[in-house]
Amino acid sequence: MSALQASREQLASLDAQIADLERRLVALHHEKCLVQDELDAYKYPVLNLPNEIVSEIFSQTLPPYPICPPISGTLSPTHLTHICSKWREIALSNPQLWRAIRVSFWYNPIVISRRTELVETWIGRACYGPLSIELDIIGIGSAMPQLHSSIFSQRARWEYLKINLNLIDRIFSLTETMPFLRHLELDLNSEPEDGLTTSLILGPAPLLRSAVLAGFAPSFVILPWSQLTSLGLRRAFPEECIPILQCAPNLVHCELHIVTNEDFIPEEIQLLQLESLVITTPENNREEFVVINSFIAPALRRLDISRYQLGMSATDTLTSLFSRSGCSLEELRVTDASPDTTLQYHILASGLPSLTTISVSVRPAGTAMISFSPS
Secondary structure, three states: OHHHHHHHHHHHHHHHHHHHHHHHHHHHHHHHHHHHHHHHHHHOHHHHOOHHHHHHHHHHHOOOOOOOOOOOOOOOHHHHOOOOHHHHHHHHOOHHHHOEEEEEEOOOHHHHHHHHHHHHHHHHHOOOOOEEEEEEEOOHHHHHHHHHHHOHHHHHHEEEEEEEEOOOOOOOOOOOOOOOOOEEEEEEOOOOOOOOOOOEEOOOOOOOOEEEEEEOHHHHEEOOHHHOOEEEEEEEOHHHHHHHHHOOOOOOEEEEEEOOOOOOOOOOEEOOOOOEEEEEOOOOOOOOOOHHHHEEOOOOOEEEEEHHHOOOOHHHHHHHHHHHHOOOOOEEEEEEEOHHHHHHHHHHHHOOOOOOEEEEEEOOOOEEEEEOOOO
C-alpha cells in the first residue's frame, strides 16, 4: 500500500512539473511575441502607428468617394486586407473603405453568383451608411433576382448610383423611395422589350440634384426634373432633350451630347439659372446643327460647344445668343474648329468685355489658346 502511495505521489509531482513547464513555455512564447513586436516596430515603424491613423491612411489611398475603387488590385480595399493580420483587422473595421462598389454582371451564372456574393460582402462591411453603386449589367434577366436580393434591396442607402443596362427588364424598378440619392446615372443601350411600359418613373428621391441619362434613357426615364441643378443627356436627339430641359428650370450646369436630326424644329428653352453649358456631337455625326438657338440663359458664364453646333457663322450664332439672353459670358471653348476660324473668335471676343478666355480646339491637331482681359 505504501508503494502504491509513493507511485501516486511521484505521478502528482511529475504532473506539477509538467504544468509548471507549460506555464513557463506560455510565458516564454508571450515574451517572444512582445520582443518580436518591438523588433517589427523598429524595422517597420508604420506598424507602431495608432489604428485611427492607419485607418485614415487607408482611406486616403483609395479614390475619393463617391468614385468606386476596383474590386482587386493596389487601389482596392481588398488589397489592404492581404498585407498583415493587423492591417486586415483595421481595414475590415472601417466601413468607409467599402461603401463605393463597382461591379459587372453578364450572362455567365457562375460570374453572377460570385459577383453577387462579393457585393453582399462589401455591403456588409460598409455597415449601415450611404452607398455609391456602379453596375454594368449584361443579360439582365438572369442577373436581376440576385441583384434584387443583394443590391436593389439596399435602395434606401443609395447615395450615388450609376447603372449601364442593355435593356429594361420587366422586374427592373426604381420606383421605391430613395431618401439619400443625390446623383443618378443611367445608360440604356436598347429600347424596352415589347409589351413593357414606355416609361421608367423614378420613385421619391428628395435629395436628387444631379443626373446623367444616356442612350435610350432620355426617352423612357422620368425624373423629378425641377429638383435638378445638374443634368447630362448623352447620345440623345434634340426632340428628346428639349421637353426635358423645359421641365428643369433650376439647372445650373447642363451637358448635351446631341445626335443631329434634319427634322428638328427649335423650341424656346428658358434656363434662368444656367451658368455652365456643354454641347457636343458624336464623332460620326458632323452635320451643322444649331440647337443653341433655342436657349435663353441670362446667367450663362461658361460655354463649351462644338463648332458644328454653331452653324454657318459662329460669330452670328454666338452674338445672337448673347443678345437674346443678355448674358455676360466669361469662358468660351470651341471644339472641332478649323484653323481659318480662329480669327472669327478673336474678333468676337473683342466685342465682349466680360469674356476673359477663349479656348479653340483646332482640328485635326493642336489647341490654340487665346486669352483676354475684361478690359
